[in-house]
Amino acid sequence: MAREITYRDALREALREEMYRDERVFLMGEDIGAYGGSYAVTRGFLQEFGPKRVRDTPIAELGIVGAGIGAAIGGLRPVVELMTINFSLLALDQIVNHAAKLHYMFNGQFTAPVVIRTAAGFGQLGATHSQTFEHWFAHVPGLRVVMPAVPKDAKGFLKSAIRGNDPVIFIEHSLIYRNRGEVPDDEDFLLPLEGAEVRREGTDVTIVSWSRGYYLALGAAEELAREGIECEVIDLRVLRPLDIDTVVRSVQKTNRLVVVEEGWRTLAMGAEIAAAVQEKAFDYLDAPIARVGSLEVPMPYARNLERLVVPNKDQVVEAVRQVLYQKQPVAVG
Amino acid sequence: MTSTVDGRSPGLALPKSELLEMYRRMVLIRRFEEAAAEQYALGKIAGFLHLYIGEEAVAVGAIHAMDERDHLVTHYRDHGYALALGLDPGRCMAELFGKSTGLVGGRGGSMHFADASKNFWGGYAIVSGHLPIAVGLGLASQYLDERRVAVAIFGDGATNAGPFHESMNLAALWKLPVLFLCENNLYGMGTAVEHASAVREMARKACAYDIPAERVDGQDVLAVYEATRAALEHCRSGKGPFFLEALTYRFRGHSMADPEMYRSKEEIEEYRRQRDPIVLFRNRLTQEGKAEAAEFDEIDREIDEVVAAAVRFADESPDPDPETVTDYVYAEPVRVS
Numbered sequence: 160m161a162r163e164i165t166y167r168d169a170l171r172e173a174l175r176e177e178m179y180r181d182e183r184v185f186l187m188g189e190d191i192g193a194y195g196g197s198y199a200v201t202r203g204f205l206q207e208f209g210p211k212r213v214r215d216t217p218i219a220e221l222g223i224v225g226a227g228i229g230a231a232i233g234g235l236r237p238v239v240e241l242m243t244i245n246f247s248l249l250a251l252d253q254i255v256n257h258a259a260k261l262h263y264m265f266n267g268q269f270t271a272p273v274v275i276r277t278a279a280g281f282g283q284l285g286a287t288h289s290q291t292f293e294h295w296f297a298h299v300p301g302l303r304v305v306m307p308a309v310p311k312d313a314k315g316f317l318k319s320a321i322r323g324n325d326p327v328i329f330i331e332h333s334l335i336y337r338n339r340g341e342v343p344d345d346e347d348f349l350l351p352l353e354g355a356e357v358r359r360e361g362t363d364v365t366i367v368s369w370s371r372g373y374y375l376a377l378g379a380a381e382e383l384a385r386e387g388i389e390c391e392v393i394d395l396r397v398l399r400p401l402d403i404d405t406v407v408r409s410v411q412k413t414n415r416l417v418v419v420e421e422g423w424r425t426l427a428m429g430a431e432i433a434a435a436v437q438e439k440a441f442d443y444l445d446a447p448i449a450r451v452g453s454l455e456v457p458m459p460y461a462r463n464l465e466r467l468v469v470p471n472k473d474q475v476v477e478a479v480r481q482v483l484y485q486k487q488p489v490a491v492g
Numbered sequence: 493m494t495s496t497v498d499g500r501s502p503g504l505a506l507p508k509s510e511l512l513e514m515y516r517r518m519v520l521i522r523r524f525e526e527a528a529a530e531q532y533a534l535g536k537i538a539g540f541l542h543l544y545i546g547e548e549a550v551a552v553g554a555i556h557a558m559d560e561r562d563h564l565v566t567h568y569r570d571h572g573y574a575l576a577l578g579l580d581p582g583r584c585m586a587e588l589f590g591k592s593t594g595l596v597g598g599r600g601g602s603m604h605f606a607d608a609s610k611n612f613w614g615g616y617a618i619v620s621g622h623l624p625i626a627v628g629l630g631l632a633s634q635y636l637d638e639r640r641v642a643v644a645i646f647g648d649g650a651t652n653a654g655p656f657h658e659s660m661n662l663a664a665l666w667k668l669p670v671l672f673l674c675e676n677n678l679y680g681m682g683t684a685v686e687h688a689s690a691v692r693e694m695a696r697k698a699c700a701y702d703i704p705a706e707r708v709d710g711q712d713v714l715a716v717y718e719a720t721r722a723a724l725e726h727c728r729s730g731k732g733p734f735f736l737e738a739l740t741y742r743f744r745g746h747s748m749a750d751p752e753m754y755r756s757k758e759e760i761e762e763y764r765r766q767r768d769p770i771v772l773f774r775n776r777l778t779q780e781g782k783a784e785a786a787e788f789d790e791i792d793r794e795i796d797e798v799v800a801a802a803v804r805f806a807d808e809s810p811d812p813d814p815e816t817v818t819d820y821v822y823a824e825p826v827r828v829s
Contacts, residue, residue, distance in 0.1 A: 185635070211635065217665065222624045222658030229628020229642070232613050233563065235635060237628070252655075256618050257625065266597035267820040268608040300821050324823035353828045402828040 160344040167336040169310035170200050170276075173317035174238065176346050178208055181236060184321055187214035187223055188240030188276075197242050198278055198336055224250035227273040228258050228326075236321055241277040244330060245290050250275075258326035259301030273327075274320045279306075279370065279421065280333025281458060283465060289458035291422040293370075294431070296328045297398035303352045304398040306330040308373035310340040312396055315350030323352065332371045353397050355405040361391035364479050365409040367432060368419035369395040372470075375451075376419050379475035390479060398428060403435045410436055414445040415482040419475050424452035449478040503714035504780055511782055514556055514713055516791050518548040518770050521572045523799045524581055525744075528571070528588055528602075531803060532748050537588045541602050544572035546743030549769035550675050551576040553716025554643070554738075557724060563611050563629040563642040565622045568603035570615030573645065577610050581798055582805035591809035598812040599820075611640075619680075620650035623659035623672070630668035630733070641669045641727040649680025651694050660733070664701040667732035671723050672703070674735070675710065677742045682754040698735035710738030711769040714776070741767060 164172070178184045186201060186208075192215040195202035205213045216223045220241055227239040241247050247254070254275065262270045281289035297304045303325050307313040313331070320327035342348075358373070359380055366376040373394045380390035391409050395402070410416050416436055418429035429450035436448060454468040480486045504511070525543040532541050544551065551572035558564070566573050574584050579595065587594030588602055595605050606614035613629065616622035626644030633640040650656050651674060663670040674694045678685050691697055698705035704726065708719040716738055723734040741763045745752050752760075777783050 183636075214666075217658070217661060219658040219662065221655055222627065222662050225621070225624020225655065225659070226628035226631055226662060229565075229613075229625035229630075230632045230635070231628070232625065233629045233632025233636075233642075235632045252618055252621055253624060256621060257616070261614070262823055263820045264596065264600050264604050265606040265608070265614055266599050267823075268596065268606060269613070270823040272823070303822070351827070352824070353826065397828075400822075400826045400828050404829060 161341040162344065163339050163341050164310055165336065166310045166313050166338045166340070167198070167200055169314035169342050170317060170331065172342070173314045173321070174201070174204070177318055177321045178212060183234065184236040184238065185212040185214065186238045186240065187216050187227065189216055189218055189242050191215060191240050196240070198331070198333060201240070220246050220249035221253055224253040224273070224275060225257065227275070228253060228271040231271045231273040232261070232269055236272065238274045238276060238321060241275060243288060244277045244279045244292050245288050247275070247277055247292065254296065254302070254328070255299050259299045263301060270324045271326050272324045274317070274329055275327065276329045276331065278331040278333050281465065281469060282334065283460055283462060284458070285460045286457035293330050293398050294422070294427045297401070297428065302326055302328055302399055304328045304330070305352055305396065306370040306398060307396060308335065308370050308394050310338065311342045312350060314342050315348055316352060319349045319352050322349065327352065330370065335371050335374070353400050353402060355393050355395045355397070355402040357391060357405065357409065358394050359390065359392035361389035361413065363389045363413055364415040364417060364482055365391045365393060365406065365413045366417045366419060366475065366479065367393045367395055367406055369398065370421070372419045372421050375470065375472050375475050378472040379479060382472070382476055383479055388479065388483065401431070401435070403432070403439065406432060407436060407439045410440045411443045414443050416444070416448045417451065417475065417478045417482055418448065419451045419470065421470060422453055423455050424450045425455060427452065446482040446484060449482050451475050451478045501714045501718065503717045504782070508782055510556070511777060512787065512791065514552050514717070515770070515773055515777065515788065516795065517552045517576050518713065518773065519792055519795045520581065520798065521548045521551065521575045522770060523795050524575060524584065524802065525571060527799045527803055528585070529744070529748065531588070536807065537602070538590070539601055541588070541748045542569040542746065543744045544569055546763065546769070547675060547677060547710065547740045548572060549713035549716055549773065550710045550738045550740050553713040554645070554673055554720040557717050557720035558643060559640070559724070561611065561638070561640045562724070563613060563626070563633070563640060564645070565613045565626050565629065565642070566615050566645040567619065567622065567647055567650065568615050568617040570603065570605045573615070574605045574607070574612065577607070577612055579607055579610065581802035585802040585806035586809045589806040589809070590811070591806055592812040593805070593809040620646060620653035620655040622646070623650065623655050624662070626670050627659045627662045627668060630663060630670035631666065633669050634666070639669070639728050641671055641724050643671045643673060645673045645675060647680060648674060648676040648678070648685050648694050649688065650674070651697055652689050660698065660701045660703060663733040664703050667730065669727040670733040671720070671727050672698070672733060672735045673720070674737045675740050676737055677740045679742065679746070679754065681746045682750065684754065693737070695735055695737040703733050703735045705735035705737065707737045707739060710740030711767045711772055713769060713773050
């Protein structure tokens with residue numbers, strides 16, 4: 160049995176179910192309790208679970224992530240919420256130097272199974288509140304970095320992240336919390352924290368994206384289908400460990416690849432995917448791999464300027480035409 | 493400042509065997525570190541090597557006061573804590589040698605000793621970065637109602653960094669059982685306290701967070717022991733964190749690469765002559781009639797053998813198996829490539 164729910168409710172269900180299942184699971188973060196969470200994911204949780212398990216924290220990202228790591232070592236299952244991914248930079252040292260390293264550096268003696276939930280997104284929020292840094296975390300061995308696009312994945316991944324023994328960077332997106340999708344009814348519905356998924360089959364071009372970018376890819380694919388161009392759309396879902404084989408298999412079929420990402424392209428996921436695909440499937444490629452990303456400027460506030468910076472569906476369509484040689488190559492993004 | 497040099501010390505009432513064991517562990521740390529310096533010069537140890545010589549009384553006094561269930565996280569000058577905890581000197585030396593038999597299989601080196609079975613959750617090498625981890629350990633203890641104290645040991649340099657202040661605030665806000673034990677050895681690497689901290693007395697920083705604090709003579713092992721015991725009792729009784737500042741001094745350079753341009757030879761000599769924690773403790777025990785010269789000498793001889801054996805063990809141990817280089821990146825299996 161499955162029900163259709165929102166992405167936000169999928170997250171809420173995952174947290175509630177895991178908190179009922181395991182007393183050691185607790186939440187901490189800025190404004191997750193009395194305020195209800197800046198994206199309302201934890202609304203009502205303080206009333207339901209009490210302040211011991213739903214902890215409002217000071218605005219101190221490094222401190223609360225570090226405390227999450229320590230609590231995890233001490234036997235708890237912390238879910239730390241960082242209000243947005245922009246603020247994760249303040250906690251980067253704890254995430255990169257500690258969470259990611261303890262299991263290896265101390266020879267497997269112990270792990271820090273902390274889940275760090277955070278949200279990417281934009282919407283006239285200006286230069287410091289509109290970023291997306293998933294590839295910064297995906298760079299680091301020892302972290303699992305998931306960025307679900309659909310409610311089913313949001314729930315299954317979050318439950319697995321809480322039950323698993325690795326540190327997980329769990330990245331949501333402020334503009335897809337209201338998206339709806341089917342979610343299984345099973346309270347033990349878990350998804351392994353790896354593996355891309357082909358969400359739309361096609362023969363002409365492969366489009367890879369994740370999180371909100373997946374919806375751009377899907378929108379472009381539907382538009383192009385009206386002209387008879389069949390795009391295969393892959394939702395990457397997990398950025399580390401990276402399931403490049405699913406992408407390679409698709410490229411071996413379509414021979415063309417477009418990567419869609421929301422942030423700057425320089426040294427980002429698209430660059431990694433393009434490098435990996437040419438290593439594994441060079442002879443299958445019929446066109447240079449195209450990358451769609453944002454304009455390489457800090458995000459401006461004004462609506463018209465912001466629109467120029469953030470990638471859109473039309474750019475994805477253009478990129479597909481480019482790899483099909485239906486138009487002259489131009490820099491996109 | 494708590495000191496026992498001129499006054500009575502309840503610590504002296506400890507059984508003789510315990511007092512001598514404290515002496516023994518201090519000597520063990522001293523000789524171990526000297527041997528490590530030699531082995532570094534011989535090229536058997538590489539990378540960074542930070543010696544604890546001069547500060548032995550802090551590790552031994554504090555750890556002797558801890559319950560074995562208490563948590564410990566420390567900074568990177570961490571050999572002394574491992575030895576004070578009673579970890580095998582051979583495995584400690586093997587870690588410095590980067591051998592498979594090392595405390596963490598040769599993956600950590602000098603700065604990253606750990607032993608989960610002793611609740612020693614590691615030496616951390618990002619200054620002040622381990623303090624939030626201690627807060628989390630304290631949180632776990634409170635959450636699970638375990639009455640374990642999380643002890644965080646750090647240097648004076650750490651108190652100027654953001655993580656220190658975030659950790660102090662969180663620990664005090666949530667009344668967590670965390671003992672902040674600051675080893676003030678007067679220098680953060682090569683920068684003197686007065687050039688790095690607006691406040692010379694680290695303990696005064698605790699008042700910003702309403703955390704009770706105390707300064708203790710860090711060259712006096714019994715003073716450290718007593719102050720730590722009282723501090724732990726405070727934390728264990730649910731009153732929240734405590735801040736203890738141990739005044740100490742590093743007799744050797746910051747690391748093996750330190751030319752020590754920032755402090756005078758005279759200053760170092762004076763500390764070595766007058767403030768050597770091992771000499772002070774031995775004299776004290778002698779004056780108090782707790783032990784005789786022959787007993788100390790016997791311990792010294794035994795430690796020489798223990799350290800020589802540790803070096804031999806490290807030298808003869810195998811390198812880590814190359815096949816294991818990718819082990820432990822993740823705790824859960826990874827299937828995709």
